[in-house]
Ligand code: FES
């Protein structure tokens with residue numbers, strides 16, 4: 001069935017089984033591969049996107065639940081990668097393999113919208129749903145503080 | 153002859169105005185090229201290739217071919233740093249191209265922390281010969297002696313006449329020349345990029361979702377596959393009913409994959425593949441399969457009873473592989489002896505990107521692959537053998553890897569995609585689920601270690617017996633392999649640097665029942681866990697501070713040679729002259745890391761510091777952990793300090809990030825990591841049952857110091873891991889007085 005939603009500011013219609021997780025609709029049907037699969041069970045955050053401004057785990061959210069909503073993926077965050085979070089990530093060379101970082105960035109952006117000057121405890125609470133097997137956590141903490149400075 | 157370039161979707165759309173999903177491929181078209189040249193992959197009309205790693209275009213861009221796989225270790229930044237530095241290329245005018253799998257590049261197996269330690273000279277030579285060729289071209293066109301010309305930042309200068317020319321301008325003249333095969337290297341003082349913390353070359357792609365991994369490749373007309381495999385390694389399909397699966401809308405076909413071969417090597421391990429219009433439908437169809445398995449010879453493998461067997465084996469007499477003095481006589485004569493058995497479980501690499509590959513059959517009967525592989529030439533070999541092709545007919549495009557840790561050295565998942573591409577005659581993407589990855593991988597070996605020391609009347613250990621027991625990686629290649637052997641004994645076992653008057657190292661047999669592979673630092677994980685833990689035990693028995701005791705046991709600076717005691721030691725493929733086991737360098741690392749951590753300071757109640765040092769992959773890493781345990785047995789790792797002596801390093805920031813990552817990776821295996829089996833099958837399946845460290849558990853800080861050194865480069869990707877778990881266990885002892893000899897710590901009642 002056709003599901004209409006706004007993806008990165010563009011109204012689109014996806015021909016999909018309503019139960020298909022949003023993740024696979026974004027990746028396989030809409031062709032945007034910046035959003036990653038890591039676990040498929042809401043355990044790792046690699047698939048995090050924003051829906052109406054909130055972080056959601058797209059691997060467990062049926063695409064039908066996104067009907068009529070605004071979905072933003074890493075590709076839609078900025079045109080040129082110049083969001084302060086993205087800039088801070090590059091300044092501190094956070095990424096190792098990079099695979100988890102779309103999800104990390106989407107979580108960090110949402111955190112800073114909610115808590116503009118987060119403490120380490122705020123960061124730990126907001127970011128612990130995002131696994132990084134390469135172990136970039138300490139740099140992520142620093143980069144979030146850096147971005148918070150930049151945004152203030 | 154032209155290499156393919158992966159470009160991201162947005163860039164492609166911009167260039168071509170075509171709509172397409174995900175990653176697309178742009179063929180680079182042939183333009184003119186000189187005798188030594190090749191087709192420029194990007195702009196420019198003429199180019200010259202002094203060697204297979206470098207191609208200089210007449211628009212002034214230097215193309216550098218990265219023939220090693222990027223999996224987070226930073227090789228796509230470090231490799232061009234070396235080449236560009238030696239060739240005096242301007243960092244802003246290089247273009248990095250990921251090389252295809254091809255023997256012409258030499259070894260491409262990105263494994264064993266080898267990219268720099270084995271290829272530093274090769275990369276320097278690639279840059280230096282390119283530089284000399286451009287100098288020669290300038291000298292020829294100006295009719296001056298080459299010796300009067302110098303290359304500086306993308307230009308050749310002739311100082312006496314004040315002439316200069318950019319690299320791009322020299323391409324035409326260079327095409328007339330034979331490229332040199334050797335050239336002198338720059339002096340260290342003149343390095344521009346080597347030793348500098350250059351930013352990650354893929355930083356923009358990583359932060360904008362444009363980075364493309366194996367799982368991201370999309371080809372026109374592509375099918376998607378999901379594969380159900382036998383829970384037990386080596387099992388086969390007894391019966392299959394695919395009616396319900398085929399009834400799922402979007403499912404195109406179901407295939408029974410070839411049964412596993414003996415030995416398995418990197419071949420397909422059997423299973424049933426569901427092929428469909430997209431990933432999710434393939435998974436849904438797979439869930440509807442009705443399969444009965446014949447679990448085969450390993451169908452009753454149970455890790456609980458297997459552990460008992462390992463412990464029995466390791467405490468019985470073993471096979472000596474290194475003998476110094478008479479250890480049994482020493483034990484007889486000792487005031488007392490101290491014995492311990494250490495145990496570490498199977499582990500899964502669990503990289504964030506699971507194995508994924510795309511394959512298609514080409515019009516000329518070949519096969520083309522896109523995959524997150526650490527070893528593209530092994531992929532060529534495996535696929536060629538399976539499909540009855542020549543190696544050259546298998547074209548392997550290497551994508552970025554969302555982590556590898558050894559898992560993606562094995563191209564079995566690529567073989568699955570290739571097999572399905574041939575069956576369907578369509579491009580096929582195989583995506584492993586997380587459960588597939590954790591249950592059906594090539595596992596890091598489970599191990600039991602037995603250690604025994606003879607102590608003198610002061611409690612000082614003067615003799616050591618260390619016996620290692622684990623199912624061997626060899627079992628994947630030789631079904632008759634019965635236990636530890638070959639290079640596995642190099643990994644933190646035969647290279648024991650400690651000064652015991654008598655020492656015997658032994659192996660004990662263990663038969664494999666899972667696919668055994670390798671994980672970041674391999675056998676060093678359990679050898680360091682047991683070795684560094686036991687040495688810490690000996691410190692307390694001697695009534696000494698663990699750091700002081702370590703330094704005493706290392707003794708006066710000296711070069712250790714395991715072959716002097718009959719050990720068949722290969723030193724990671726290098727001579728001991730070039731890469732010695734130098735106790736002076738090891739001690740310096742111990743002193744440094746202890747100093748960084750403020751060793752000996754007063755700690756808050758319930759806290760402890762633990763230290764461990766381990767040499768692996770020709771580098772030495774010392775780690776101190778600060779740990780606390782509260783009344784509810786919650787263990788917290790507050791801070792980690794790491795010092796690494798990796799000889800000459802290319803990019804200190806990438807070395808630092810590898811040490812930070814290794815600290816977390818080491819914590820994951822210390823605190824949580826464990827694969828167990830029942831009825832031959834792996835019990836765990838996802839990050840809930842196979843947890844890894846998350847942000848909430850990450851230390852407040854991980855401090856890294858990279859030792860200044862002019863020694864030849866050692867490895868970096870792996871050596872940070874081995875000392876982490878023993879440092880934590882030793883810190884736990886300092887904090888609690890309780891000695892832990894098994895991993896993970898959650899099994900010791902710690903949460
Ligand atoms: S893929 Fe969605 S949380 Fe892991």
Ligand code: FES
Nearest residue numbers: 097098100132134
């Ligand atoms: S950077 Fe590799 S998983 Fe996070």
